[in-house]
Amino acid sequence: MSHTLMIKNMVCDRCKMTVLKVLKDLRFEVQSVELGKVVVAENKDYNYTDLEIELNELGFELIKESTEAIVEQIKIALIEDIEKGDADVILSEVAKKLGKNYSALSKTFSKQEGITLEKYLINLKIEKVKEYIQLQQLNFSEIAYSLNYKNSSHLAKQFKSVTGMSMTDYKALQKWDRKSIDQIV
Template sequence: MLRTLLIKNMVCNRCNLTVSQLLKTEGIEIHSIELGKVVVVENENNDYNKLEKALNELGFELIQDSEDAIVEQIKIELIKEVEKGETDVILSEVAKKMGKNYAYLSKMFSKSEGITLEKYLIHLKIEKVKEYIQLQQLNFSQIAYSLNYKNSSHLAKQFKSVTGMSMSDYKNLHEAERKSIDQIV
């Protein structure tokens, strides 16, 4: 028999690896693993209370509530889109992909996270901009183009609005101020 575990803050491949290693350490057999979701082989020796504590120590959380699960699924879908370079994400398409009504998802997300879906997506994109700036492989215009902004001034205004500094000021920082994806909001 299989059991699905939904895990909050499991948003990257390193998270998958960390959770996978933890489950192996706990003696829990994995059937499949993907961002935010692990299917395990049910076994009478599986200690889910111990697993939950261990996950919490690593910054993860078992999701019990169905609304929390949906919000986490939204985050994962948006993160996947931004990581693929699909930054002109149409939020209604994400809702359709999830088989849900956009208005319902938007309201639920805002209630849960205290930020709109649109602003969350902007924050994801700004973290991607920070990554590009740190890599120093693209100039600001190229970054704007790669993230589907109409022009670099629109990106510059959005960047300053979110971070409180210009992209040039950010580039000149000695220590970059980036957030991990699971810490956005």
């Protein structure tokens, strides 16, 4: 038998490795690790209190409520789509992927996070734009294209709306004021 743990703020492969190390150090028998989700063998001797303390110290959190788990699944699905270059994220498709109704997911997300799902997605894209600007591998038009914006001026307006500065000003600052993905809300 197995037990599924939902873990908040697991947003990258390094997060998976870190959580896996904590679980192994605490002698959990891990069956699988995905972003936001770990499956362990059922065992009454596991110390979930120590696990929760260790995870919290590293910026992770065990999710105990179902609404928190749903919100975390939404975030992970969006982050994965953006990271794999699928910037044409259609929120209704994310809902289908999770096997849920879009309207219900949207309401749950907004209530839990205090921000709409659409605004969260925009914030994710803007952080990706900041990353691209910092890496200096793409020009603004290429960045807009890679994130599926209609054109670079649409991206420029959205960037300025979210950050308060133009992409050119951001690039010139060379002060990379980026948020980590798990801190976007």
